[in-house]
Amino acid sequence: MRTFLVCSLLLAVAACRRPSTQFAAMLTPINQPADYIRYLKSGDELVAVGNDPEWSLMVNSSKGQIRFKSTAGDSLATAIPERQTDADGVIRYNVPLETGSLNVVFRPDSCLNTKSGQRYDYRVQVDVRGKNYIGCGVSLQKMALLQDIWVLTNFQGKTITASGPRNELPRLEISLTEGRVTGTTGCNRLSGSVRADTRQIQFGPMVMTKMACADPVATFETNFLNALVQPFSYEVANGKLTLLRNRQPMMVFKKVD
Template sequence: MRLLPLALLVVVSACHRPAPKTTSRPAPPPAAADDVPDYSQYVRQGVSYFAVGNEPSWGLIIQSDRRMHLRTPTDTLSVPTPSPIVSANGERTYEGRNRGNSIRVNLRPARYTDNMSGQQFAYTANVTVKKGRGPVRTYSGGATALNQLMLLGENWRIVSLNGKTTPAQGRQQPFIEFQPSANRVLGSGGCNRFSGTFRADNQLIKFSPVVATKMACANEVNTFETELFRALTGTLTYSIERGHLTLSRDGKAVLIAKRRD
């Protein structure tokens, strides 16, 4: 399994190899300009942050409870992931060491634009590397956080929809479950079960149309489910705080759910 994180780095760094100025190169992971990228492969490997840069091309992934992996055109290096030092402004610093090797990663919440692909990142990354008795090397680039996406992968009890408290259901309490490692969503509106696919980053979530069973339900439940399935369309923002998930559209809360025990 140790090879899989490095395989991710091959994908990341491959998209940042030098190219002629007349050639535009998409930044990883691939996505249309108006789409939310597919981060499922990162979720499957427990990656909470990844960073990339140019000149030279390099890539880094941080697995929260496992290791940090760095890949450059000439080398790879892996160290255990330490607990980060987090400042009041959200800046994070990791200092990992292993057998005379060290990787120091600073992630600053300042927007960074890739100078070759035009890809924008929410964090500016600075990496300092020391391998054995070799020289100290530094790399700079942009980073993406996936820690919120990792938290999304839970089973959530729907408590309100479009500002109205979820009505008591006879058969089953409405719920929604996200599986970020497979880009799948499923749940129940209280009578009919539904499923579909989605993509999400640390702030946005984009749903494909959900499909649902067609059981006979009470009028009140039918109305609720129609609103629910309509809400789970297109691109929304999301936030997770104190065990509650909020999906919003145009700054207005559409759905609020509580993590199920």
């Protein structure tokens, strides 16, 4: 068995061709996923940044620590207190310090960082010993849940059953920290790149094995690969990953236990 580069997912099961300029553009959407990988690798679940003065805040439950750093000189690391979440989704942390206190509020609302041009999911207010900092923030908990093995159960509204020469369901194993996805179409093995942020996920380009697949498996494989060309929005809940396009479910996966 040998592998070949899928030069165009639209012709995934055909002979390999040199990629066209048009297809390269399709793999690079106007709005690339924001890059939170370094925070994900560190285990940070909440991140906030601000300007004038520049500051950053990270909440890391695995290390049990809140870290705050400012170019104005207010920098500290302290243990995480109990998290308070209001009915409207507002997240609060109140930390008594030796002198004064640290108060953090993440309020759900679209927030644009005017310096970087990046859009965030929260408006954030940080009060450090009476000094007030305003900025934007994000929760990476949903992104962290993406990193798992997912088996396809529904494709474009139709239930998927095991098929192909291996009698298996299509599967994706997502590792955002490595920027890689591996898996199977139900017939051929695949691997490639993946990027995601809190709003969207983008796959490709892909490498896959070149095993001949009879219909209807071959037709499904082509449709499956075609669907992976463009970015998706996504939802992760109750052991299910739903990939959506224009707010409509395109694929539903179940987490492998």
